[in-house]
Amino acid sequence: MIETLVQVKLVVRVPCAIIEHDGKVLAGQRSAELSFPLKWEFPGGKQEENETDEETLVREIREELNIEIQIVQKLPVTSKDQGWREIILVPFVCKMRSQEITLTEHEQIMWLEPDDLQSLDWTEADLGVIQSYYQYLSVKK
Template sequence: MIETLVPVKLVVRVPCAIIEHHGKILAGQRSPMLSFPLKWEFPGGKQEENETDEETLAREIQEELGVEIRIIEKLPVTVKDQGWREIILVPFVCALQTENITLTEHEQIVWLEPDDLPSLDWTEGDLGIIQSYYQYLAVKK
């Protein structure tokens, strides 16, 4: 019998935060050294083994922005299939618990009105999150 090797697709789960503060939303510009250089994203990061989505998000936001957040609501997952890997973005609407932001990974951040979110050059996966966020806002009103 001949064995064939089937490549295993890497699946990466990435909780991310739509941080609301005084009616505005935080967007982070990716470092030029990372994949999707200088694209905009909602901050967050890869889930580690045995972490919940919420634990990952709290850790990543503390590492990337130096702040604590309060999770308000989980939004629908967005899946981005890149062929060799699948990225599962798990967005949460959040509020700041502490406000002194220190950037450790992002090139820069901006605070935008929700209607102005499409004005940035977002990663493809984050574009799906923006649509979910708009649906969340429409129901919330």
């Protein structure tokens, strides 16, 4: 009998928050120690076993920014295949329920007008989220 080793691709589901406040959107710059160092992203993180997308997002935002959020709208999922793993971003438009942000993972945050989002150096997967957000805004108007 011949055995064949098949490499299994890691699939990582990552709910992320497009946090709106006073007409602006929050962007977070990744830590220099993380993958995609110093790239910009929408805050969020890896889903744990038996968590819903929404539970993951609330937990991750609490851990990363020390704030509570209200989820407003789920946007279309985007993905980025990196060969050895696939990142599936699950974006949600959110509002802040608390105001004092404390950074625990990001180098810095920035509040931007929606039209200025593309001025930053985003992770590739987050670029798809920006496009979904622009689509959401165009329908919302």
